[in-house]
Amino acid sequence: MTILVLNAGSSSLKYQLFKFSGDSYNVLSKGTVERIAIGDSLITHKGKGGAEIKITGNIDSHTEALKKVFEALCDKEYGVIKNVGEISAFGHRILHGAEDFGSSVILTEENLEKCRKNIELGPLHMPANLSCVEACKQLISSTPNVGVFDTAFHSTMSKTAYMYAIPYEYYTDYKIRKYGFHGTSHRYVSGEAAAYLDNAESKIITCHLGNGSSIAAVKGGKVVDTSMGLTPLEGLAMGTRSGDIDPAVIEFIMQKTDKSISEILNILNKKSGVLGISGISSDFRDVTTAAEAGNERAELGLAMFAYRVRKYIGSYLAALNGADAIVFTGGIGENSVKMRERIISGLDGLGIEFDAEKNQSVKRNAVSEINKTASRIKILVIPTDEELVIARETYELVKTK
Ligand code: ADP
Numbered sequence: 394m395t396i397l398v399l400n401a402g403s404s405s406l407k408y409q410l411f412k413f414s415g416d417s418y419n420v421l422s423k424g425t426v427e428r429i430a431i432g433d434s435l436i437t438h439k440g441k442g443g444a445e446i447k448i449t450g451n452i453d454s455h456t457e458a459l460k461k462v463f464e465a466l467c468d469k470e471y472g473v474i475k476n477v478g479e480i481s482a483f484g485h486r487i488l489h490g491a492e493d494f495g496s497s498v499i500l501t502e503e504n505l506e507k508c509r510k511n512i513e514l515g516p517l518h519m520p521a522n523l524s525c526v527e528a529c530k531q532l533i534s535s536t537p538n539v540g541v542f543d544t545a546f547h548s549t550m551s552k553t554a555y556m557y558a559i560p561y562e563y564y565t566d567y568k569i570r571k572y573g574f575h576g577t578s579h580r581y582v583s584g585e586a587a588a589y590l591d592n593a594e595s596k597i598i599t600c601h602l603g604n605g606s607s608i609a610a611v612k613g614g615k616v617v618d619t620s621m622g623l624t625p626l627e628g629l630a631m632g633t634r635s636g637d638i639d640p641a642v643i644e645f646i647m648q649k650t651d652k653s654i655s656e657i658l659n660i661l662n663k664k665s666g667v668l669g670i671s672g673i674s675s676d677f678r679d680v681t682t683a684a685e686a687g688n689e690r691a692e693l694g695l696a697m698f699a700y701r702v703r704k705y706i707g708s709y710l711a712a713l714n715g716a717d718a719i720v721f722t723g724g725i726g727e728n729s730v731k732m733r734e735r736i737i738s739g740l741d742g743l744g745i746e747f748d749a750e751k752n753q754s755v756k757r758n759a760v761s762e763i764n765k766t767a768s769r770i771k772i773l774v775i776p777t778d779e780e781l782v783i784a785r786e787t788y789e790l791v792k793t794k
Pocket of ligand 1: 602603604605632675676677678679681723724725728729730
């Protein structure tokens, strides 16, 4: 069975084509469409034999982008399938499932209508996610579409964990509560960690550290708490997001600068975090280079990022009453030797004994242990694979159809 995984952003579309037979799978092709509706669009496509092809031109919509992806997948020279009829299902990453979706679903018209009602909870991502589903339905109406929600894995949180301490009516009237994001990633790496520990009941703290960053506390495969909230703005300081701040800061900035609430929220989402503190970049590689060259604000940005992650690890150790493993994943968690060290060294008092040498040589495609052998709590680096989770979920939902 062939499954096309689609992850649509406002101006981008990432795709991956999986072939499943039984429980095993392989990736036939993958790629990215960038700059949709911006001009000078670019498709980077990995086709037959892994060769990378760049296709340029102007792509004005997700429907246009999808047509080009189909052409690339079926191309005589570098394509991997003969025609799009070979695709059994589309698996879509959908940002927000709100309280409607605690698991993946086939996107029937009824389910899509529920998704449309949740656009207000994810105004930056949901329109793109849903227009990609519409485009699939328009181009190949007979192929099923499955929605895999970023929030779904967190739906096991207790009310104690997900409620905000504000008047209760805001929850009943407007569904204002913590939902959490990066669910497919937390799910994947916590599952891999539990398999590695050979204990399905393990208590695991998963740190997804990338452009957006979040932490989850997972026990027996169920999320107990997570750092992102109603939107992805809550929690850790990130590349461009402030994470937790005193909400009174917003009114204070408004009074001082005459900015509107939406302007300030835009600043908290796009101009804060490590970018806002360093004034250099949201890319941790650039900020690390600047810090090493002596830039104090770059150093402060990185130190603040690490400190916030440590604080959340501490609070989740309390929420879980200890842990069996702490997992690093995401672009920073998987690749930044120095950031992992900043975050997790010097926690011996909590039973977390970091091994600086093992930290230097983590494996690319496997679970790596970076703790001392005697450490009570294991520290693991696990490459995430959100596309694989989406593909598996899609496969499970359509295989019996
Ligand atoms: P996204 O959330 O968009 O999927 P990623 O998980 O790919 O993002 O993470 C991107 C972040 O990872 C960037 O800030 C990038 O600088 C950082 N990163 C990638 N490789 C390294 C590295 N070797 N050292 C430090 N940071 C890295």
